[in-house]
Amino acid sequence: MFKPVIGLEIHAELKSKSKMFCQCSADYFGKKQNSNTCPVCLGLPGALPVPNKKAVEWAQLIGKALNCRLNRNSKFDRKHYFYPDLPKGYQISQYDEPLCSQGYVEINQKKFRIHRVHLEEDTGKLIHSGVDTLVDFNRSGVPLVEIVTEPDFDNAEDVKRFLEELHTIIRYLGVSDADMEKGSMRMEPNISLRAIENGEEKRQQFELPAYKVEVKNINSFRFVKQAIEYEIERQKEILERKETPAQETRGFDEKKQITYSQRSKEEAHDYRYFPEPDIPPMTFSREYPDSIKVPELPAQKMKRYMAEWKIKEQDALVLTRDINTADFFEMVISKCKVPSSKQIPNPNQSIANLIINKKIATTMPVEEFAAKAMELLQPKKTDEKALYILINQLIKTNPKVAEDYKKGKTNAVMFLVGQVMREMKGQADAKIVREQLENELKKR
Amino acid sequence: MKKSKLNKEEILHLAKLSNLTLTNDEIEKYRKQLEETVEYVENLNELDTRKVEPTSQTTNLTDVFFKDGVENKRGLSQNEAMKNAKNKKNDYFVVKRIM
Ligand SMILES: [Zn+2]
Numbered sequence: 122m123f124k125p126v127i128g129l130e131i132h133a134e135l136k137s138k139s140k141m142f143c144q145c146s147a148d149y150f151g152k153k154q155n156s157n158t159c160p161v162c163l164g165l166p167g168a169l170p171v172p173n174k175k176a177v178e179w180a181q182l183i184g185k186a187l188n189c190r191l192n193r194n195s196k197f198d199r200k201h202y203f204y205p206d207l208p209k210g211y212q213i214s215q216y217d218e219p220l221c222s223q224g225y226v227e228i229n230q231k232k233f234r235i236h237r238v239h240l241e242e243d244t245g246k247l248i249h250s251g252v253d254t255l256v257d258f259n260r261s262g263v264p265l266v267e268i269v270t271e272p273d274f275d276n277a278e279d280v281k282r283f284l285e286e287l288h289t290i291i292r293y294l295g296v297s298d299a300d301m302e303k304g305s306m307r308m309e310p311n312i313s314l315r316a317i318e319n320g321e322e323k324r325q326q327f328e329l330p331a332y333k334v335e336v337k338n339i340n341s342f343r344f345v346k347q348a349i350e351y352e353i354e355r356q357k358e359i360l361e362r363k364e365t366p367a368q369e370t371r372g373f374d375e376k377k378q379i380t381y382s383q384r385s386k387e388e389a390h391d392y393r394y395f396p397e398p399d400i401p402p403m404t405f406s407r408e409y410p411d412s413i414k415v416p417e418l419p420a421q422k423m424k425r426y427m428a429e430w431k432i433k434e435q436d437a438l439v440l441t442r443d444i445n446t447a448d449f450f451e452m453v454i455s456k457c458k459v460p461s462s463k464q465i466p467n468p469n470q471s472i473a474n475l476i477i478n479k480k481i482a483t484t485m486p487v488e489e490f491a492a493k494a495m496e497l498l499q500p501k502k503t504d505e506k507a508l509y510i511l512i513n514q515l516i517k518t519n520p521k522v523a524e525d526y527k528k529g530k531t532n533a534v535m536f537l538v539g540q541v542m543r544e545m546k547g548q549a550d551a552k553i554v555r556e557q558l559e560n561e562l563k564k565r
Numbered sequence: 566m567k568k569s570k571l572n573k574e575e576i577l578h579l580a581k582l583s584n585l586t587l588t589n590d591e592i593e594k595y596r597k598q599l600e601e602t603v604e605y606v607e608n609l610n611e612l613d614t615r616k617v618e619p620t621s622q623t624t625n626l627t628d629v630f631f632k633d634g635v636e637n638k639r640g641l642s643q644n645e646a647m648k649n650a651k652n653k654k655n656d657y658f659v660v661k662r663i664m
Contacts, residue, residue, distance in 0.1 A: 137633045138633050138634050138635050139631075139633055139634055139635050139636070143639070144631065144634065144635055144636035144637075144639070145635070145637075145640055146635045153643060153656070154643070154655075154656050154657055155643050155646045155647060155656055155657065155658070156642070156643040156646070156656075157640075158640070158641050158646045159639045159640045159641055160639065160641070161639075163641065163646060171629060171630065171631050172629070172630050172631070173630065173631060173633050174630035174631065174632055174633065175632070175633035176633070177630065196621065201582070202582075203582065203583065203584040204663075205658075205660045205663060210583075247663070247664075248657070249662055249663070249664050250662075251662070252661070252662050253654065253659050253660070253661070253662055254659070254660050254661070254662045254663045254664070255654065255655075255657035255658070255659055256657055256658040256659070256660065257657055257658075258646070258658070391578070391582055393582070395621075396621030396622065397621075398621065398622050400622075400629070401622055401624060401626035401627050401628065401629050402621070402622070402627055402628075403627065403628055404627050404628060
């Protein structure tokens, strides 16, 4: 028996105006190659990096939203490795004094611990072409937040839900597009299996396996799930042969849905971290964390929708997955004055339904949407006289239905309700129509 | 005091980390030089630093930041950025294919 041990590293690019350590634009997308650089982000000798205050605050905002401790002292370190996307031969990152540590995210009453949240700089972009690798440094130096979890996951489904929740949280904070297609959010699960003998689980619970397989740069939640599921099977097979899987970095092949060894990436993991001498350390007062304001997060919003507006749990979940939808919903609610009635016992839920079922296009301005919603949710005025005439006429022309109804097939009335509603072009309240129809049918 | 002895393997490891190819002569040359450097730094061990707070910088500055915002004064044009590159192609820097 084996139990998966899974941890995650997530990188999110911040959407600050300028880069992490220089004032080049952080918006590199679609720009001409190597047209968005300066001596700092190109790693020219003698250039002096200075940290972007906003990036620091946003990393702390993410940390606080993930229930982390914001550290009073923090600094940057140099992480050395040799790769063409790294112009200086080292990346400015954080080692032993990250901005935030020890948080957690709770999903369905399960707590997944966050080990740390730190800030670093993104690298350049590589394009492999023929015998060449081409380098574009426009992205070099864009602020990158790294979120590291504890190895608290034991299945791919939990990982997927965690990542979805994290993605939603980051989008709520408004600090990153977290757009996976564009690569502004990247996910790296590390997976290993722990052998479990009957009853031995408890004793071994805190020991981590002797190896770890990292799958790099996956850009969709579904692919993360597939990569983990594939790895669990692959490693199980190796372990069952009484061998130990190699400690390595692997890539994920989306088409074949398999992982593959990426030996070139792991030549020497000897990063020789040392404090970045060009950047003075950061200090924060005891009161400082209070100044970092976390907005209402998706889980809290969901609870509030259910408690305050009596929205069904599933609908509250759907409405809060995207901050734009949630904002839209709340603005419509504030603009719609629909009294609750017998037909519409909970106008808030009815508005939620209109948005979720896309009864009205949510692309229109809030005011327009609210006006349409109010029209739709207006109690229908029924022309009683016209209804009476129509009902009697229909009963006459459909004697079979009347007969069926008398024989106890009470559902037969629904056919006539449909007919009436059609004739009245919806300008009648279906409940009243049914009552009236049954009254008349009983008279026969 | 002569404590630090660097061996050939350590020099080769460092060379690999720095992406350097060394000849046998160079290995021995750098082994000696690096050994001397490490020995020199080890002189610091003779100081009593029990009451000295560890520090990683000498300026005594803390909390130096800039306010988020684009400033192009120091920016390089594509031409300037590429000017000194030995290998380039279509305004990309070029290295031997790595994957
Ligand atoms: Zn720059």
